[in-house]
Amino acid sequence: MTAIVPVAVVALLGAGDPATAGSPGATGAGDAYFPLAGNGGYHVTHYDLTLSYDPKSRHLDATAVLTARATQRLTRFDLDLKGLKVTGVALGHVQVAHRRDGQELVVTPRTALRKGHKFRVKVDYSGTPGPVTDPDGSPDGWIPTDDGAFVAAEPQGAMTWFPANNHPADKSSYDFTITVPKGRTAIANGLFRGAHTAHGRTTYCWHQPEPMAAYLATATVGRFQVEQYTTRDGVKIYNAVDPREAAKAAPVLKKLPSVLEWESQLFGPYPYRAAGSVVDHAPDVGYALETQSRPVYDSAPDIATLVHESAHQWFGDSVSLTRWKNVWLNEGFATYAEWLYAEQHGGLSAQKAFDALYARPASDDLWKFPPGDPGSGKHIFDAPVYNRGAMVLHELRKAVGDRAFFRILRAWASAHRYGHGTTAQFTVLAERKSGKNLQGLFRTWLFTKGKPNKAYRPFRSA
Known part of the structure; x- marks a missing residue:
């Protein structure tokens, strides 16, 4: 993309009529x-x-x-x-x-x-x-x-x-x-x-x-x-x-x-x-x-x-945030990519990575807030966003199966390429691609405070 050729300032400016004078742009x-x-x-x-x-x-x-x-x-x-x-x-x-x-x-x-x-x-x-x-x-x-x-x-x-x-x-x-x-x-x-x-x-x-x-x-x-x-x-x-x-x-x-x-x-x-x-x-x-x-x-x-x-070149850069509270879409996805790479290159399986984290006690910082809303800018790079964010994806993978899971990831990167995506849009996409009701899964793993008691098992949509 190339910057546009300058145009005459007069073509850009309004007439100055107080009735249509406009308003200041927001400061944020x-x-x-x-x-x-x-x-x-x-x-x-x-x-x-x-x-x-x-x-x-x-x-x-x-x-x-x-x-x-x-x-x-x-x-x-x-x-x-x-x-x-x-x-x-x-x-x-x-x-x-x-x-x-x-x-x-x-x-x-x-x-x-x-x-x-x-x-x-x-x-x-x-x-x-x-x-x-x-x-x-x-x-x-x-x-x-x-x-x-x-x-x-x-x-x-x-x-x-x-x-x-x-x-x-x-x-x-x-x-x-x-x-x-x-x-x-x-x-x-x-x-x-x-x-x-x-x-x-x-x-x-x-x-x-x-x-x-x-x-x-x-x-x-x-x-x-x-x-x-x-x-x-x-x-x-x-x-x-x-x-x-x-x-x-x-x-x-x-x-x-x-x-x-x-x-x-x-x-x-x-x-x-x-x-x-x-x-x-x-x-x-x-x-x-x-x-x-x-x-x-x-x-x-x-x-x-x-x-x-x-x-992150796919998740965070090409598909970007609209609000920082959704930062798990960046960091959870990139962390889960690490798990997948290890799994496919002779390291720990993603399930073992998940199990090691889930074994941490309820008092551990991993469970101090849900990854879907860290609560403030102070916490957007804390462990729950990365590790529990990756755990969300692993729970999704187990719930829908590998074939549907990787279809979801590719569809997410493709549908929002060079644009933006939200948590709500991702959950809708996951349900559409898998044919399953995943509301309980995302509610438990993305938005519920504390350590989840057990994995949520979704049911197939009617």
Whole structure:
């Protein structure tokens, strides 16, 4: 997807009649877990991000051009941006009023934007980006490292390095132009478009054509060993590995094509034209992230982690959330992919993985909340979302049988490809594909507090 050609500002603006003046876009996407995440009143179709970063001073100079469509008549709209200085905002070619309000960049057009019209907003900004601290205490966003930056933005961190409609309900294509000192590499999402060096600095160009949520974008910078090749299925692989992690990472990354092929057989065709890995040396981060088409790892991953983050390319990246409370659709599915991979590659069966978890006492943290609603943003990455989320899928598999179960997974990935899905939609799909009433199963395993007493056995629908 390519950004649209600019159009005349006058064609985008309303007549200014007070009777049809419109209203401001909402300051959030309506997600109770992160009330200020995302914004209302518009949909971003494309981001064009131009970044220049100096790892030594940790200074960023940047310009973001967002191509968007108004979903209501807009007198004002917000972008999510935290901690950086904005030096100018233009709508089309016209400078417009803007102000900061916490993590919100409030933009006021000279005249209301009409519903349905496309517009471009350009934001010039600079500063020293840093991470945001999530409710669970972990850092996310632009995380400086000793040779660059580890950029992993789930769930809030996109706003630490570019102005965004920062909620997974809004997905867009992206272009990245990233300039760093010669000797550093800058890796983003999607297809590598090339690099050129001049005056001691190297500029890297990337293009992510398929829709992507803002939290899945990356612009990781560092000293990396780069490997590029094309799989037999035509997927462009780009691996970037910190030399300090290279020896340990190599045997795992070698399995990436076979992992993607295996997952494609289970879940349907791989969703993207590009794939790969960014293996950084970032000991203070403590996690990996499924950044779209190219997961980032804070150190050399093991095979289970590679399988997990790769599975997210289907579940979480291609099929995205509409609300963070449904995050089990991401993490439960990716965790169950680990169980399936072990089962089919000489490890524990999924049933044994399930049994080991179910053996934990009722007082264990695994049972502290149901995976279908963690209760707040503080808990969306806790054990019940991952492990009990996977247990939901295993109970579903036992209830409907392998043939129907894998048909359900493929149908879910296919029906919602490049879009969004909800828990309610998944339960309806599972019942339709299996021909069974599964309400009790999902009520017990997804939404009931505490440790379930026993597995629910569904009955066939009339």
